Amino acid sequence: MNYTIKNALTTVDNRYLHQDLIISHQQISAIGTDLEPVGTVIDATNKLLLPGFINAHTHSSEMWQRGIMSMYPLELWLAELYDFAPLDLSQVYLSALGTAVETLLSGGTSVVDHLVLIPGKELETIATAVRAYQEVGIRAFIAPLIQDESITAGIPSGNTSQNHEPYFRSTQATLDIIETAVQQFHNPVNGVSILVAPTGIQLCTDALFTGCIELSQKYDLCRHSHLLETKAQEKLAQEKYGCTAVEHLQRIGYLDYRTSLAHCVHLSDRDIEILAATKSTVVHNPLSNLRLGSGIAPILKYRKAGVNISFGCDGASSNDSQDLLEAIKIGSILHNVTDMDYRNWITPYDAVQIAAQGGAIGLNMGNYIGTLDIGKQADLVTYDLTNLSLLPRTDPIGLLVLGRPSLAVDSVWVNGKQVVSHGQVTTIDVDELRQALFNHSQWQTMRQSQTAMELEPHYRFVMGLSN
C-alpha cells in the first residue's frame, strides 16, 4: 500500500520544516515540501513526525509484578522476583501485549524483549511472545533469557565458601532450545528477530557464552546481555575471572557490532575503550538503575569515547512502566549532575537520535530503521502538538523530551503498516486487554520473599552493610 503523510513537522539540521513523506512498499520513497501525493493522504498538520524509538531492553512478563516489588538492590530483588514469578502462557501473552501497547503509545516502534522462559515450556513461551507482538504489529527483537548457573551464584562470595545448586538444565540443552527458536521464529523481514541473550556474567558459564557466539555467527544473530549493572557484579567478575567483566567478554569474543549490553553502570575507563573498539552498544536503563540503586551509568563518558548508546525501559518490575519517553527524559537529564560542564550534556535532539538511531545501530539495523531517510523502512511516529502537555508551542522536540507528554502519540507505523491512529491502537482491542489484565490479577499488600530473606545476611556482609 502506498500513502502520503502530508504537512508533518520534521527537523532538518536543527530547523523545523513542514514536509510530506511518501511511503511505498513499506519504505520511505520521498521526502519534501509540497510533494505530489501518492495513494491515501494522511494529514499531519500540527503533528511532529519522528522515526520510531527502540525500547532496547525490557522483560515483558515482569509486568505481572510491577508496583509490588520491595525496595531492594538487584540481587535481592531478583530473588523476590523469582519467588513470585510462576507464569503461565496466557500471562506471557497478555504482558507481551501490554508491553507492546505501552511502547507504541510512548513513541516506540521496536521492542527488545529479554524474555523470561517458563521452564519446560521454553519454545512455547517464545512462540507466545512472537504471536502477541505480531498481533499488535510492533517490531520485535526477542532475546530469550538464558543462564546456566543458579541464582545464588550471582552474589560475590567475599572469600567465604558458598555452595550453589547446579542449574536445572544443561548448557547444551539450553543452546539447543535457542537454535530451535531461531529456526522456527527468526524472520527479520517479517518483523521478528531472535537474539542470543545469556543473562550476563553473573549467572552464565563461558561455555554458554561461547555457544551463543557460535549461534550468532552461524545465523547472523545479534547478542544481548546484562552487563555490570551493580557493584556486586563488579566484585563478582573479579572473583570469577581476575579481571573486569568487559575484559573477559572481549577475550572470549562476545563483544562486536551486533552486541548490545544492558546497564553498563560499573565500567572502568579501560572497559569503555573496549566497548568503543568492539563497536558494542550500551543500553541505558536509567529508571531501573535508580529504582534498584544500581548507580548512574557513565553515559557522558560513553558518548565522549564514541560508544553507541540506546535507551531501554527495562522490565516493569524494576521501573515500573514501559513509557519510553520517560526513560528518554530521565536518561538524558540524569547525567547533568555527573558533569559540571553543561557543554557535554545531552540535548533533546541528541536524545531523540539515541532513542531511534542508537537503538537501530545496536540491533544491526542502522541501514533499515532509525532515521527519516529515503529507502528506510517506515517505522514512524507522529505526536499531536495540540496536546496540552506539548503547549504552548516552543521547540517541539524539547517539549517532547524534557516535558511529560500525556498520551501525545497520534499515529504509529511499523514496517509501513499503521498500528496506532488518533492515539488508539488499531490492531488489538485495548479495552479487552485491560479487562483481561484486571481479571488475571488482584490487589495485594506487601509480601515477603523467603529467598530474599535467606540471601540477605550474606548479601549485606559482602556489600559491607551493617546487619
Next chain:
Amino acid sequence: MNYTIKNALTTVDNRYLHQDLIISHQQISAIGTDLEPVGTVIDATNKLLLPGFINAHTHSSEMWQRGIMSMYPLELWLAELYDFAPLDLSQVYLSALGTAVETLLSGGTSVVDHLVLIPGKELETIATAVRAYQEVGIRAFIAPLIQDESITAGIPSGNTSQNHEPYFRSTQATLDIIETAVQQFHNPVNGVSILVAPTGIQLCTDALFTGCIELSQKYDLCRHSHLLETKAQEKLAQEKYGCTAVEHLQRIGYLDYRTSLAHCVHLSDRDIEILAATKSTVVHNPLSNLRLGSGIAPILKYRKAGVNISFGCDGASSNDSQDLLEAIKIGSILHNVTDMDYRNWITPYDAVQIAAQGGAIGLNMGNYIGTLDIGKQADLVTYDLTNLSLLPRTDPIGLLVLGRPSLAVDSVWVNGKQVVSHGQVTTIDVDELRQALFNHSQWQTMRQSQTAMELEPHYRFVMGLSN
C-alpha cells in the same frame, strides 16, 4: 453540600480496605466500611482514594518557555529565561490555568506558585494568578517572587571585582507591594494564601529578608525561598556572609515552622541540623535539579535528621512538565543511588505521605489537609485502577508512585468541591485553554540569549570550567 464517596480503595496501616467517606461542609465527617450514605453517592469502586498532593514549588509563567531553554546550569539558564521573559497579563492568566490543570490531573490539589511579577504590574500579576486558580478551583499558595539585587549579583565574584547594576525598585517599595497583596488577596479559608517569598540569598539583601519576616509575623504568613540550589550559590554565600546560607538565614530569623525552602541541594551536616531544629521544610524538586545539573539533594539525610520534606515540580522551564506524579517518582527513586543501604530508601508509601502530608506541614496546613482523617478539609483524589498504566492489579500505591500513570486521575475535590470528574476538569473548558495556548505561541528553533553569552566567560572562570 454533603456527599458520600462509596467503596474506595484506601490504605490503613499499609493494608488496603474498601471504605466510604462522608463529606459534610467541605470536611471529611466520617470514614468507614458500609456507612449509611449521606447526600449524593459517588461510586468509587476500583478507584484508589488518596489525600491530594501539594505541588510545593513552581513558577507558573515559566510554562511559556518550557521545551525551549538551553541546556545550561541555573545561573546561565536564569539569564536566558529573563532575556525571553517579557510577559503580559493574558499570558500570566493562561499559564496559571495550565499549571493548575496539569497539577490536578497528576494528583495535586494545592499549588505553591513562586510567581514572577511583571515589573510595574506587580499587583495585577498577583490578581491575575488568583483569578486563574480560583476559576480552576485549585488551592493556591501564591508566593510573589521578589528580590532587590540584579541578576549578575547571583554569580560568585571569585575574588574578581564585579559591578552590579542596582535593582530597579527599592526594597521598601517591594515590601509595600507584598503587604498590599496580602491585604487584598490573602484569604486561606477561601483557598488563596499569600506567602512572603524572597527568591533567595543570591539576589536578596538582609533588609528584604527582614522585611519579609516582619510581614510574616504581622499577618501569620508562610515564608518561601530558594535555598542552595547550586554549587555557585554555596560559594556565593561564603563570599557574602563568611558562613553558609543556612547559618545566615538562621541568624537573621528567617527559618521557622512556616518556612519552606526549595531545592536544598548543597547543605552541610550542620545546615541540616539547623533545618531540623527550626522545623523548616525542604521542597524537593528532583527534575529541575537534574535538568539544570544542580545536583542530587541529600533527601535521605534530611529524613534521617527529621527534616520535613515535600515535592515540587519547579517551573516548567526547568523541568519541563507540571506532572506531580513524575516528580514524586523521580524524587523517591533518585536517592537509591546515594545510599547503598536499601533499608533507608523511600518506599511508595513514604512518597505518598511526603507528597500530601509533608506538603501540608510545610505550608502550616498540617491540621487542615494532607491526610484522610475526620475533620480534615476534603482535598481528595481518586485514581482509576482500571487504567492500563495501573494494571495488572498489584499494590495500587506502588503502581501509582513507581509506574508512569497516564491520565489515571478520575476525580478531584478541593475544599470539598469537585473540580475533576471522570478525568475531565469540570470548572474550566480545557479545550479552550489549549486553543488559547496554541494561538499565543509559535514553534521555534533554538535561540541565543545575549545575557547568558555575556555572563558565560565569568561563570566558567568562577566554576573552574575550561574556556
